[in-house]
Amino acid sequence: MEIRAAEPGDVDAAIALHDALVPYLVITRSSLTHRLARPAEPGCATFVAVDDGALVGWATTGLIGGSDPLDGELRLLVRPEYRGRGIGTKLLQAIHADLRAAGATTARVFADPSSIDWAARFGYRQTRQVHYAGIDPSKAPDLPGVPSGVELVPVTEVDPHQLYAADEVAQRTKPGDAKISSRPYEHWLADIWNSPDLLRDLSVAAVYDGQVVAFTRNHGDRTKIWSRMTATMPEYRARGFAKLVKTEALHRAADAGVPGAYTANYDGNVPMLAVNEWLGYNRIATHAVLLCPL
Numbered sequence: 001m002e003i004r005a006a007e008p009g010d011v012d013a014a015i016a017l018h019d020a021l022v023p024y025l026v027i028t029r030s031s032l033t034h035r036l037a038r039p040a041e042p043g044c045a046t047f048v049a050v051d052d053g054a055l056v057g058w059a060t061t062g063l064i065g066g067s068d069p070l071d072g073e074l075r076l077l078v079r080p081e082y083r084g085r086g087i088g089t090k091l092l093q094a095i096h097a098d099l100r101a102a103g104a105t106t107a108r109v110f111a112d113p114s115s116i117d118w119a120a121r122f123g124y125r126q127t128r129q130v131h132y133a134g135i136d137p138s139k140a141p142d143l144p145g146v147p148s149g150v151e152l153v154p155v156t157e158v159d160p161h162q163l164y165a166a167d168e169v170a171q172r173t174k175p176g177d178a179k180i181s182s183r184p185y186e187h188w189l190a191d192i193w194n195s196p197d198l199l200r201d202l203s204v205a206a207v208y209d210g211q212v213v214a215f216t217r218n219h220g221d222r223t224k225i226w227s228r229m230t231a232t233m234p235e236y237r238a239r240g241f242a243k244l245v246k247t248e249a250l251h252r253a254a255d256a257g258v259p260g261a262y263t264a265n266y267d268g269n270v271p272m273l274a275v276n277e278w279l280g281y282n283r284i285a286t287h288a289v290l291l292c293p294l
Contacts, residue, residue, distance in 0.1 A: 003090045006046035006058075008036045013055035014048070021077050024132045024262050024284045026219065026226035030196040035060075043072060043102025047094045049087045056082045059091040061098050064108075065191060066171055066183035072104035072294070076111075092122060100294050107294055110264075110287040124290040129267040133281035137225075137261050140250035140279055144243055150213075152248045155203045158212060160193045161185070163205065166212040167192070170231030175269045192217070199225060202256060204249040206241050214241035216249050218261075225253055227263040230272065242275045250279065 006014070011032045018027040035046060049057030057078040064071040074095050078088050099107055110130050111119060146152060155163055164185050171180040192198065197219045206214040214232040218225045227249075232241045253261055263281065265272045266289070 001085070001087065002050045003047060003057075003087075003094060004050065005040065006036055006048045008033065010048055010055055011036065014058055017055060017058055017077060017079070021079070022285075024134055026197075026221075026224045026262055028197045028219075028221040030221065031219075034196045041102075043099055043104060045094070045098040047091055049078065049082075049091060051082065057087045057091055059095050061095050061102075063099075063102060063104060064180070065187060066168075066180045068181045069105045070103050071106045071108060072099035072102065073108045074099070076109065088118070096122075096292075096294060105294055107292045109290050109292075111290050113286070113288050116288050116290070119290050119292075122292060124292040126288045127291055128289045130264050130287050130289055131267060131273070131283055132262065132264045132285045132287070133276055133283045134260055134262045135250070135279060135281045137250040137254035137258055140247055140254065143247050143251065144240055146244060147208075147239070149208055150244075151207045152204055152244060153207060154201045154252070155205050155215065155217070156200045158205045158207070158215075160189065162212045163193070163215060164188050166205075166215055166231065166233060167217075167229065169233055170215075170229060173234060174229075174231065175266045195219065197221065202249055202252050202258070204245045204252065206245050208236075214245050216242075216245040218249055218253070220258070222256060222258055224260045224262065225258055227261065230263075230275075237271075242272065243278060246275060246279060 011029060014032055015027055018025055043061055043063040045061050047059045048055050059076045062073045064073055076091055116126060168182055199218045199220055202218045204216055205212045213236045216230040217228050219228050220226050230242055230246055250261060
């Protein structure tokens with residue numbers, strides 16, 4: 001058994017592992033290739049467990065942009081038939097070392113409930129739950145009435161500075177455990193706008209009086225898309241804008257031939273859970289949100 005840094009040649013095996021264990025998470029070849037092709041920086045490492053040439057475990061780290069104090073996040077997967085051999089422990093030790101080196105004070109993970117007791121041995125505690133859901137975009141309801149003066153446009157037609165400004169507000173006001181303040185435009189541009197899996201033509205903004213008042217941002221590879229962020233500016237909430245942008249985005253996805261759309265929401269995010277239920281999303285899985293001080 002070998003624990004090592006992931007390499008570009010691991011992409012196919014990593015996608016197969018994710019599809020086998022968590023098919024509702026949208027992992028794309030373009031994003032993995034981009035991640036593994038660039039030099040690893042502290043807080044953005046990727047590790048694999050390999051047994052006799054087969055990839056049996058996968059772990060990634062990330063830093064929550066704009067969090068203060070700096071928070072880290074992770075994903076950890078081990079094939080069921082290889083569990084109980086210490087592989088997860090070795091991967092988690094590598095993850096924690098990487099996040100500490102980056103200056104992160106907390107690690108966060110969305111974990112299958114069956115792993116809660118195991119994670120507690122390392123200091124993790126549950127704070128809430130997150131629900132995963134999916135829909136065939138062709139099953140989305142008709143678009144609700146669009147208010148006068150409001151335009152629904154793909155973000156290809158939006159100045160990225162405007163989307164950045166809206167995203168900054170969304171990050172500071174969204175439910176979650178991380179305390180988000182702000183991050184520089186250049187970082188957002190590199191991590192979000194220029195992300196290789198951002199589907200700009202399938203991401204939609206509601207524009208009113210020249211300003212982005214709501215948006216939904218989709219990432220994926222056109223076989224599966226992930227609604228990574230949907231938000232309405234505080235002064236425009238409770239007016240149906242989230243329904244508008246998500247419905248329009250699903251219609252665009254259906255027209256593009258995308259067969260599956262997925263999302264996740266915290267259990268306390270009642271308004272967004274209600275929107276997704278109205279849209280026809282079906283719940284697939286529920287994970288525990290676990291936090292660990294580093």
